[in-house]
Amino acid sequence: MSARKLGKSGLKVSRYILGSMNFGWLVNEENSMKILDAAIEAGITTIDTADIYSKWGDGSYPGKSEEIIGKWLKDRGVRDDIVLATKVRGNMSDKPNDVGLSRKHILEGAKRSLVRLNTEYIDLYWNHWPDYDTPQEETLRAYTKLVDDGAVHYIGASNHTAAELMESLWVSDRNGLVRYDAIQPPYSLARRRDYEKLLQPVVEKYGFGVTSYSPLGGGFLTGKYSEEKMPDSKRAETTKTRYFKERNFRIVETLNEVAQANGVSIPQLALAWVLTRETITAPIIGVNSVEQLNENIEALEINIPETDLNRLNEVSDWTEMDMLAR
Numbered sequence: 446m447s448a449r450k451l452g453k454s455g456l457k458v459s460r461y462i463l464g465s466m467n468f469g470w471l472v473n474e475e476n477s478m479k480i481l482d483a484a485i486e487a488g489i490t491t492i493d494t495a496d497i498y499s500k501w502g503d504g505s506y507p508g509k510s511e512e513i514i515g516k517w518l519k520d521r522g523v524r525d526d527i528v529l530a531t532k533v534r535g536n537m538s539d540k541p542n543d544v545g546l547s548r549k550h551i552l553e554g555a556k557r558s559l560v561r562l563n564t565e566y567i568d569l570y571w572n573h574w575p576d577y578d579t580p581q582e583e584t585l586r587a588y589t590k591l592v593d594d595g596a597v598h599y600i601g602a603s604n605h606t607a608a609e610l611m612e613s614l615w616v617s618d619r620n621g622l623v624r625y626d627a628i629q630p631p632y633s634l635a636r637r638r639d640y641e642k643l644l645q646p647v648v649e650k651y652g653f654g655v656t657s658y659s660p661l662g663g664g665f666l667t668g669k670y671s672e673e674k675m676p677d678s679k680r681a682e683t684t685k686t687r688y689f690k691e692r693n694f695r696i697v698e699t700l701n702e703v704a705q706a707n708g709v710s711i712p713q714l715a716l717a718w719v720l721t722r723e724t725i726t727a728p729i730i731g732v733n734s735v736e737q738l739n740e741n742i743e744a745l746e747i748n749i750p751e752t753d754l755n756r757l758n759e760v761s762d763w764t765e766m767d768m769l770a771r
């Protein structure tokens with residue numbers, strides 16, 4: 446699998462990044478390890494997790510996904526071959542300082558993630574989402590300490606607006622602090638506007654890497670959702686709330702026609718479309734089984750014919766909708 450440079454940094458990430466939000470939630474420990482083995486076998490070298498994954502599972506808790514990855518890293522002895530990314534920001538407990546991007550929570554949070562992950566360093570440490578209670582300077586100073594100490598190598602900002610990213614660059618520059626090298630927004634055929642309208646110009650001008658998430662819209666862009674039938678998935682209700690719109694069903698219809706014409710599956714085509722987007726360094730894929738992983742890996746080989754690509758671009762185009770909203 447090819448590797449790509451993360452923004453202006455020298456770090457290389459694999460063309461697909463393996464997400465682990467499902468570990469300990471939709472996927473038990475044994476199967477999570479099988480997915481990790483199959484991913485590395487297929488050439489994926491970059492793994493995305495978060496301290497809070499996956500606290501919403503029955504019998505699960507925050508830190509469970511990191512623990513599974515930590516066990517796997519130790520058992521397989523592959524730490525140096527992996528680019529390991531984790532996040533901080535979400536509530537780890539109800540205690541007032543067990544959340545957010547304060548110096549206290551970041552420094553303590555990193556220490557605990559390192560223990561769970563069985564490692565001495567995090568390659569890429571993310572703000573999971575913004576914290577409006579903490580000044581950006583405090584957050585960036587805490588990250589600078591972690592980088593100076595060698596506990597963290599690069600930092601990124603997930604779910605931030607273009608304005609917040611611009612402010613972060615200014616704060617880093619003015620104070621001689623580390624800067625975010627990457628962003629992590631949601632991005633798929635069903636969710637283009639949030640990234641393309643305001644974030645993409647900032648990415649192009651200031652050289653951020655982009656490791657986007659939910660390339661299949663949480664499973665919606667696989668063809669298994671319709672008004673009549675819902676898949677047997679614990680994510681189904683959330684996916685329905687987020688994606689059940691007439692426009693998105695039109696996108697799935699087009700995906701279905703194009704996929705059939707090209708002899709590929711709907712999820713493969715939806716992933717192949719993300720891979721055509723130049724500013725997306727690497728999508729983070731989420732799977733529940735080795736079978737889903739293998740199916741998704743095959744999408745790396747798909748070349749979408751130009752006319753079909755135009756059809757997909759047109760059906761998912763948001764600019765007209767945006768004009769109408771003016």
Ligand SMILES: NC(=O)c1ccc[n+]([C@@H]2O[C@H](COP(=O)([O-])OP(=O)(O)OC[C@H]3O[C@@H](n4cnc5c(N)ncnc54)[C@H](OP(=O)(O)O)[C@@H]3O)[C@@H](O)[C@H]2O)c1
Pocket residue numbers: 463464465466467471493494573603604629657658659660661662663664665667676677678679680712713729730731732733736737738740741
């Ligand atoms: N920064 C953030 O705030 C944030 C937020 C969300 C996710 N993430 C990261 O991004 C990763 C991926 O996000 P995501 O899970 O939302 O990605 P996604 O690709 O949009 O959805 C993945 C889901 O789609 C279904 N699926 C995947 N491949 C399939 C296939 N070949 N056939 C049929 N169904 C398939 C599976 O769900 P079912 O089988 O249950 O339908 C799977 O859990 C996460 O693991 C996490 O690391 C980050």
